């Protein structure tokens with residue numbers, strides 16, 4: 001594994017770093033304080049060709065691969081977790097099911113506008129009664145003539161209620177198998193479909209500018225060509241999309257952990273107590289050394305998972321490990337960053353308090369870290 005990025009990968013990383021500096025950092029306080037979804041940022045990212053990084057050019061994207069994407073994500077995630085997590089959901093779980101399983105017509109119709117950034121993608125798996133236990137979903141899709149009628153509620157859906165949202169790719173129970181088990185299928189439900197109601201914004205501890213909503217489907221009829229791929233394989237399709245999604249959340253976490261480290265070093269160097277910078281106290285140095293070590297380890301496993309993905313090798317175990325390790329690293333780094341900032345770290349006047357609030361969801365979303373351990377253990381043959 002070559003740890004040096006290629007020239008193209010470095011150029012993308014630099015583009016994202018510059019973009020974050022000019023178009024994210026100056027505005028992030030406003031978005032996170034007001035909770036306003038910054039649609040203009042995603043329009044600019046679309047102009048820069050950043051909204052379809054994992055989608056091939058023939059479908060409107062740039063197909064840069066997971067390694068380049070991870071390098072890009074780290075830069076955006078360092079600047080703001082609300083923007084980065086919106087981008088994360090759009091680029092992976094909100095778009096890739098169409099690329100992997102959609103028909104040619106579905107790709108032209110829905111994937112191309114997503115990859116060009118004209119629309120934002122969303123993924124609806126979680127329900128009020130079904131989170132970790134995806135098989136327990138209750139949303140149903142019953143055949144009706146040449147179409148399907150969808151009923152149910154999706155919970156915590158990211159990106160479905162913004163002015164540029166396309167709709168949602170959702171999983172529903174679509175029948176019963178011969179052995180009596182549930183059969184699942186994936187559907188694209190465009191915004192504005194009668195019977196599809198976008199619920200209120202759900203208030204959260206962090207990720208304040210992220211559009212997180214409940215989605216309600218009542219007698220929501222979609223034509224037969226809204227079924228993604230074949231009927232009956234939806235759960236497998238969703239699990240496949242989540243595997244790459246985990247690399248992405250791991251990169252999101254890596255960016256936050258790196259940001260915690262950088263601001264903590266800066267603060268520790270300038271904050272003086274007992275007539276010297278607190279960075280000269282060994283207690284603080286050890287915290288920074290441990291943070292830096294964990295961040296570097298997280299970076300290695302995140303890039304390894306991405307590298308395996310790009311070579312077409314199995315990557316599910318490393319993706320789960322990366323998500324688990326990087327999100328725990330981010331949470332711990334945020335805790336230590338607040339500690340290093342003392343009382344100021346507990347105020348909203350220092351960015352570390354936001355990092356602290358944003359970190360927790362990384363251990364929960366895209367499969368909780370308990371579920372990541374189950375995935376890893378299963379892939380170890382247990």
Ligand SMILES: Cc1cc2nc3c(=O)[nH]c(=O)nc-3n(C[C@H](O)[C@H](O)[C@H](O)COP(=O)(O)OP(=O)(O)OC[C@H]3O[C@@H](n4cnc5c(N)ncnc54)[C@H](O)[C@@H]3O)c2cc1C
Nearest residue numbers: 123124125126130131132156157158364365366367368370
């Ligand atoms: C801000 C935000 C954005 C989100 N975006 C999306 C989205 O876009 N699309 C989407 O589909 N979902 C989304 N989610 C949902 C997220 O993926 C779920 O919250 C997550 O999978 C956990 O499900 P749950 O909340 O129902 O918790 P539960 O599954 O009820 O888990 C509760 C606790 O029990 C533990 N637990 C459960 N089962 C086991 C087990 N077998 N062994 C050990 N421990 C277990 C969990 O680890 C957790 O600690 C989002 C959530 C949030 C908060």
